[in-house]
Amino acid sequence: MLEISKLTKRFGENVAVDAATFFVEQPTMIGIIGRSGAGKSTLLRMLNRLSDATEGTVTFDGEDVTALKGAARRNWQSRCAMIFQQFNLVPRMDVVSNVLHGTLNRRSTLATMFNLYPQADIHKAIEILDRLGIAEQAPKRAEALSGGQQQRVAIARALMQDPKIILADEPIASLDPMNAQVVMQSLRDIHEQDGRMVIANLHTLDTARRYCDRVIGMRDGRIVFDGTPQQLTTGAARDIYGAGADFSEAATSTEIETLDRSKEYV
Amino acid sequence: MLEISKLTKRFGENVAVDAATFFVEQPTMIGIIGRSGAGKSTLLRMLNRLSDATEGTVTFDGEDVTALKGAARRNWQSRCAMIFQQFNLVPRMDVVSNVLHGTLNRRSTLATMFNLYPQADIHKAIEILDRLGIAEQAPKRAEALSGGQQQRVAIARALMQDPKIILADEPIASLDPMNAQVVMQSLRDIHEQDGRMVIANLHTLDTARRYCDRVIGMRDGRIVFDGTPQQLTTGAARDIYGAGADFSEAATSTEIETLDRSKEYV
Amino acid sequence: EEITEFRIGLLGGENAQDRVNAYQCLAEYAEEALGVPVKIFTPADYNGVIQGLLGGSLDMSWLGASSYAATYLQDPEAVEPVLVKVNLDGSIGYHSIGFARKDSGITSLDEMEGKVFGFGDPNSTSGYLIPSIEIPQYKEGITMESGEYFGEVKFTGGHEQTIVAVNNGDIDGGVTWADGQGNWEDGYNSGALRKAVDAGLVDMNELVQIWKSEVIPEGPVVLRKALPADVKAKMTELVDNLYETDQECTYNVFAGENLGARPVTHETYISVIEARKAKIGG
Amino acid sequence: MADVSIGSAPQSVNTIQSEYMAQVQRRRLYSGLTLLIFVVLMVAGFDIADSRNAGGFWDGIANIGAYPGDVLSEAWEKRADLPALIAKYFPALIETINIAAVSTIIGACGGVVLSLLSTRGLAKWPRLIPLFRRISDIMRAVPEIVIALVLIFVLGGGPVPAMIAIAIHTAGALGKLFSEVSENADLKPVEGLASTGASWLQRMLLGVIPQVAPNYVSYALLRFEINIRASAILGFVGAGGIGYELRNAMAWGPGRFDEAAAIFILLFSTIVFFDQVSSRYRNRLTEGQAQ
Amino acid sequence: MTVADVNLTDAKAEADRLFQKKRIFAFSVPAIIAVYFVYIFFAFDILGLSQRANWDNAVTLASDIWSHKVHVTRDNRTGEIDYAVEGERKGAYPDGQRPDWVSGDEIITIDLGPGYVVRYLPENRTEIEIPDVPLIEAQAEGRAVTTNLPDDLPDWISASSRRVTITTPEGRITLTGARTEVFNYFPGWELFWFTLDSPYHGVGFGELLFGDRVDQDRSNLAGAVSDWWNNAMWRHKDVARAIGETILMAFLGTMGAAILALPLAFLAAKRFSPLMLIRAGTRRVFDFVRGVDALIWTVVLARAFGPGPLTGTLAILITDTGTFGKIFSEALENVDGKQIEGVESTGAKPLQRYRFGVIPQVVPVLLAQILYFLESNTRSATIIGAITGGGIGLMLTQAIQTQKDWEEVAYYITLIIVMVMFMDWFSGWLRGKLIGHKE
Numbered sequence A, B: 001m002l003e004i005s006k007l008t009k010r011f012g013e014n015v016a017v018d019a020a021t022f023f024v025e026q027p028t029m030i031g032i033i034g035r036s037g038a039g040k041s042t043l044l045r046m047l048n049r050l051s052d053a054t055e056g057t058v059t060f061d062g063e064d065v066t067a068l069k070g071a072a073r074r075n076w077q078s079r080c081a082m083i084f085q086q087f088n089l090v091p092r093m094d095v096v097s098n099v100l101h102g103t104l105n106r107r108s109t110l111a112t113m114f115n116l117y118p119q120a121d122i123h124k125a126i127e128i129l130d131r132l133g134i135a136e137q138a139p140k141r142a143e144a145l146s147g148g149q150q151q152r153v154a155i156a157r158a159l160m161q162d163p164k165i166i167l168a169d170e171p172i173a174s175l176d177p178m179n180a181q182v183v184m185q186s187l188r189d190i191h192e193q194d195g196r197m198v199i200a201n202l203h204t205l206d207t208a209r210r211y212c213d214r215v216i217g218m219r220d221g222r223i224v225f226d227g228t229p230q231q232l233t234t235g236a237a238r239d240i241y242g243a244g245a246d247f248s249e250a251a252t253s254t255e256i257e258t259l260d261r262s263k264e265y266v
Numbered sequence C: 001e002e003i004t005e006f007r008i009g010l011l012g013g014e015n016a017q018d019r020v021n022a023y024q025c026l027a028e029y030a031e032e033a034l035g036v037p038v039k040i041f042t043p044a045d046y047n048g049v050i051q052g053l054l055g056g057s058l059d060m061s062w063l064g065a066s067s068y069a070a071t072y073l074q075d076p077e078a079v080e081p082v083l084v085k086v087n088l089d090g091s092i093g094y095h096s097i098g099f100a101r102k103d104s105g106i107t108s109l110d111e112m113e114g115k116v117f118g119f120g121d122p123n124s125t126s127g128y129l130i131p132s133i134e135i136p137q138y139k140e141g142i143t144m145e146s147g148e149y150f151g152e153v154k155f156t157g158g159h160e161q162t163i164v165a166v167n168n169g170d171i172d173g174g175v176t177w178a179d180g181q182g183n184w185e186d187g188y189n190s191g192a193l194r195k196a197v198d199a200g201l202v203d204m205n206e207l208v209q210i211w212k213s214e215v216i217p218e219g220p221v222v223l224r225k226a227l228p229a230d231v232k233a234k235m236t237e238l239v240d241n242l243y244e245t246d247q248e249c250t251y252n253v254f255a256g257e258n259l260g261a262r263p264v265t266h267e268t269y270i271s272v273i274e275a276r277k278a279k280i281g282g
Numbered sequence D: 001m002a003d004v005s006i007g008s009a010p011q012s013v014n015t016i017q018s019e020y021m022a023q024v025q026r027r028r029l030y031s032g033l034t035l036l037i038f039v040v041l042m043v044a045g046f047d048i049a050d051s052r053n054a055g056g057f058w059d060g061i062a063n064i065g066a067y068p069g070d071v072l073s074e075a076w077e078k079r080a081d082l083p084a085l086i087a088k089y090f091p092a093l094i095e096t097i098n099i100a101a102v103s104t105i106i107g108a109c110g111g112v113v114l115s116l117l118s119t120r121g122l123a124k125w126p127r128l129i130p131l132f133r134r135i136s137d138i139m140r141a142v143p144e145i146v147i148a149l150v151l152i153f154v155l156g157g158g159p160v161p162a163m164i165a166i167a168i169h170t171a172g173a174l175g176k177l178f179s180e181v182s183e184n185a186d187l188k189p190v191e192g193l194a195s196t197g198a199s200w201l202q203r204m205l206l207g208v209i210p211q212v213a214p215n216y217v218s219y220a221l222l223r224f225e226i227n228i229r230a231s232a233i234l235g236f237v238g239a240g241g242i243g244y245e246l247r248n249a250m251a252w253g254p255g256r257f258d259e260a261a262a263i264f265i266l267l268f269s270t271i272v273f274f275d276q277v278s279s280r281y282r283n284r285l286t287e288g289q290a291q
Numbered sequence E: 001m002t003v004a005d006v007n008l009t010d011a012k013a014e015a016d017r018l019f020q021k022k023r024i025f026a027f028s029v030p031a032i033i034a035v036y037f038v039y040i041f042f043a044f045d046i047l048g049l050s051q052r053a054n055w056d057n058a059v060t061l062a063s064d065i066w067s068h069k070v071h072v073t074r075d076n077r078t079g080e081i082d083y084a085v086e087g088e089r090k091g092a093y094p095d096g097q098r099p100d101w102v103s104g105d106e107i108i109t110i111d112l113g114p115g116y117v118v119r120y121l122p123e124n125r126t127e128i129e130i131p132d133v134p135l136i137e138a139q140a141e142g143r144a145v146t147t148n149l150p151d152d153l154p155d156w157i158s159a160s161s162r163r164v165t166i167t168t169p170e171g172r173i174t175l176t177g178a179r180t181e182v183f184n185y186f187p188g189w190e191l192f193w194f195t196l197d198s199p200y201h202g203v204g205f206g207e208l209l210f211g212d213r214v215d216q217d218r219s220n221l222a223g224a225v226s227d228w229w230n231n232a233m234w235r236h237k238d239v240a241r242a243i244g245e246t247i248l249m250a251f252l253g254t255m256g257a258a259i260l261a262l263p264l265a266f267l268a269a270k271r272f273s274p275l276m277l278i279r280a281g282t283r284r285v286f287d288f289v290r291g292v293d294a295l296i297w298t299v300v301l302a303r304a305f306g307p308g309p310l311t312g313t314l315a316i317l318i319t320d321t322g323t324f325g326k327i328f329s330e331a332l333e334n335v336d337g338k339q340i341e342g343v344e345s346t347g348a349k350p351l352q353r354y355r356f357g358v359i360p361q362v363v364p365v366l367l368a369q370i371l372y373f374l375e376s377n378t379r380s381a382t383i384i385g386a387i388t389g390g391g392i393g394l395m396l397t398q399a400i401q402t403q404k405d406w407e408e409v410a411y412y413i414t415l416i417i418v419m420v421m422f423m424d425w426f427s428g429w430l431r432g433k434l435i436g437h438k439e
């Protein structure tokens, strides 16, 4: 399904992603972990084609994604939604409009300029918002929402794209633990109910363990771990985070203990 | 020496300071405590004649300070230096110039317009800065300094005035605990070594206890406590802060515990 | 009373710098005669010169008759006319000429009905004052009010602009000045049309004359009245004898072939002043 | 005290004092020199301007009321005609305002395009940013009168040359101001839109414009104010509108000073009116944003 | 569940309404502008304009800007022949010299280009050779011109008994009784460096620097610079003087206004001027001088000061005093009270309070504004100069209005743009220098 082969990104001297290679056979929920600067964001941005790879290829269902240009590239982006740490919504616009931005690739520029979205799309947007539990916020401006709500709007926008893949770049890093849980659960639900592939960069080990089917660990641009959450031992984590023997998992955790205690890891 | 008698300040309906009366016989270090809005700043501003009293008098060494006008009032201000919570320096001017502002009252307007200060004054300013441990900062702009350093510049400006009294309006409220300690210690040193009267508004009980010889408590514009730090029991503090039985002293403390633990209260 | 400098103001019509250069010779003679620096100023329009004379910041100028009238009407004590240019034939007059494009089919004022008519500068004698009085006398029913007989009446700003505007078709007909001697095809012997032809701006074959005024007296060289008497005397004498001293300089100063200057008095312009007063008021 | 002065004084107070004194001397010298140069420039400049002017400053200053006095006294005498004259010149005023309005709209559109093309992070062709910057610099540098006069030569007199001239200058000026605003715009929404496959135009229209619109409108209003003045001035040199009428009325002199006064009243009140309205509205726009 | 459904339906309906509203807004703004433009289309008579537009003028302009013409003129009375660039005396070839495309003594042959030849024959006769056209012959007699031209003429020939004009791609020929003239067009700004009477004309740059003395009395460099500076055709000296005058107007006007406005701004700022009456009065004065506008000030001041740069300076100064007054007083209202209070608490006198509490705070704002206006006033000074009679603005407008020398116009325009851009750069540089460090 999705094949990433020797994907490399260089910024001048600096190699941000170094020959990353992995293969995903069927829609899976994948967590990518690694410390700051490991190249997680860069990898996702290349998948979405927000930035161009220096070398290597991304192939999806036999199509070479890295080679796409212009309209074809934008079309790929519409099939491969992205969620950002800072939500990246248009703050001064209302929530529904933000969700409807997910359809931009399908609609003509002129029509979108005059807000001429088909009614069906508008209704669908509301339904998606409802599914994420924020339908009442629909007419409000995005900037008026809390962080967790904004991230759910971003997810709604992603869903509106009806994508094959959802990429999420640290979707919960700016959120408090309570909201983080809601957002991760939404992504998990989308994966399970709609059968979409979800690839999420995560700062925290425990979140990865709890919500993902497969975890990829990156360090200094290279993939140094690829396996199930169960295989992700403290030793493996030490390798990924390049920490010494004093490494404690808690150092990468942001979850409130009370939330943790009452749940089991997936 | 300093006698304050029925000093009152009204802002329209609102009585900010209500017939404050106390007497200071000799240079003492006095802390004024009370919660926000109690009238501490207003009291100090009337002492410095930055604002006029509605009623009552301030008498210093037999001179009625409240009645002074024009040049006489400014002369009083020069003898009664003031330090502010926000330092109130001129940020775009260098440190020494800021300190030299303490001499403005003594120098001719024309000379100061062109920044022409006598060399002796400049040397003295640097000596004062040295005493406060920031002589190397002398040529920098005030805005380039850290908060604690800026407050010490403000103290230097006050010392430059060679005042009988130093008024300090929450001198450490904008500072981190480390800097707060340095600044309070400087004030204490000035009091002890130069024998100047220091009156400081303080937000925090423990600081007042530790550095002051006498504490005055204000509540709703009235003086409700006047005694030694020893007399300032938790019960007295509850009265001052108008708190219930759940009052905990820590609520008004800003000091880092580690600093506290190693020292004794004065 | 002494003067520290002598200031000459020039009316528009040419490049500012060309005008200054043309008067440079006069400035040099004047400097010699008066013993003070002489400066030349080129205000942007007629009114600039008039204001300068009224305000006392200009001492001398060669005005048009109407500009002199304007100055006189605002302050009779401001300036006095001293000399007037003499044409090659000895006359001291010229004409206001109405003209149009040949291909517009207009040959006289009769065809101008409903068309766009252009004046030059409001302070110009031939470009505004005289035609605005004489054209309505051409026949019953002509007025100079915009939208009555003519479709629109405009001010182009000056003689050159009028010629260009007619040639471009911006306006259907306009008025400008010429001596009325010589050939139409050459733009007459002197005047704004001739200059335009010389400059290659217009081809007279493409224009037709549609109207011609009575003789208009040439404008006077004026001096500020408040000047010391000896200065006035010296300058008058200087310009009066310029033709004998330096013919080339006279050519430059009076913009074309001429026979020099001769004395003139206020009386010559009374009729123009009355006309202006009647036309504009004040 | 010891703990206070930690980290102080490898340098002795004396060296600090002498170094600071040296700095003070230097600064006094520089400020003294700057002041001196400025004063010399001002005095000499004034002197040159004064000597190159026909009338001297000191002679003229006494006369300063003469012209307005003439105008006002005549206008006062004929004050009964003023309302009629104001009505007569109102259409010319409308033309002036129209020139300003159209050129502001066109110029603002041009400015938006120029700014989006020349802002780092937004530009469609990042390599061409310097080119578009230079273009807007040049458009800004050309005085309106230059373009207007050239266009009058080709197009004939009237409002259109003035409109084009002002629009060109406006586009350049607003292009620069706008790009300063959009430089500070938040790029996150733009990236968000990019990730959905939105085209450049969609990213700009939906991601950037909503953010910067209040500032853009505020600058455009300011520009409108300026353009009213500009269009009046251009009228003065031949581009129609109220400026043309004012020039003629003033040139005619006595007898028509009542017209000059009427036009003056119209122009003055228009400028003041739009100035007040726009500054009020601008304050509201920028305040609303700060909240 | 049903409750949720109802909510969802409500939410959808609300979203529909919201979008309806947004659409109406999105359509109405462009619609209003479109309607306004339609109105303008008729009010400005755009249709009529496109008919009236004179594209020949545009062509003249475009070609004249980058080219020059050389006149070969025969005075039919004297038979003398003049060669002059642009037909101006200043551009005349010195006696005994002539362009190399002119030859012959008895019969002057003017070779305009391939196939286009004009011959001045004795007795005021002229022959014109044009490819694919029979030889044109003309004879000037007294005031008339007789030719062998047929009656129906192509549109590039205009002829009457008094005047004939022939326009060809290679040049233009006019014939009248008095004169016969040929204009030959060449690219470039001829005589930009030296006029023909200068010994340095046509001397190469390298030769000027390192070659032998061209003129025995002067060193090459000094002589060349002086001849260039005094070039009568392009008048570099006068142009430089005019530009200097324009910048002077801008500089004096801006700085003078700033100096006047600063103290007045204190009177107009709430913080510093407790008396409502004075405050309101000062503000009205600001509004008034600003509202009157530099244009009207220019005209008003012309009576008192006459034409010249001072009048322009004062017009800028007066208007900007109003503008600066407003900006400055706003800046003063926004000053941070803490600094003033800090200085005040030391017993500083009022003037000292302003000096140390206020000035350091507002100086950056004021400087930035002043320098910004310096640039924009350079442009204003160009325009105001055109009205008061001073500076490069007057030279430009008059060059345009007399419509001859478009290359001169192009030269002035280039200089004006360079001047404004220079002032822009300069004020930006100064801003960085002054606000970048110290108070």
Ligand SMILES: Nc1ncnc2c1ncn2[C@@H]1O[C@H](COP(=O)(O)OP(=O)(O)OP(=O)(O)O)[C@@H](O)[C@H]1O
Pocket: A011, A014, A015, A016, A017, A034, A035, A036, A037, A038, A039, A040, A041, A042, A043
């Ligand atoms: N636009 C850029 N230009 C230059 N270097 C970049 C750029 N973007 C990223 N890098 C570098 O590439 C490396 C990988 O960055 P990346 O943002 O992918 O890391 P990350 O794993 O997402 O880290 P974080 O957890 O902090 O987001 C870093 O060293 C970073 O400095």
Ligand SMILES: Nc1ncnc2c1ncn2[C@@H]1O[C@H](COP(=O)(O)OP(=O)(O)OP(=O)(O)O)[C@@H](O)[C@H]1O
Pocket: B011, B014, B015, B016, B017, B034, B035, B036, B037, B038, B039, B040, B041, B042, B043
């Ligand atoms: N300029 C003023 N105008 C009106 N009311 C004022 C003014 N200054 C102070 N007050 C009021 O006077 C009362 C006392 O204020 P003051 O600033 O002296 O309190 P404080 O004890 O210093 O409080 P804080 O700890 O917040 O500084 C408050 O109710 C305040 O609102």
Ligand SMILES: [Mg+2]
Pocket: A040, A041, A042, A169, A170
């Ligand atoms: Mg990242």
Ligand SMILES: [Mg+2]
Pocket: B040, B041, B042, B169, B170
């Ligand atoms: Mg307080």
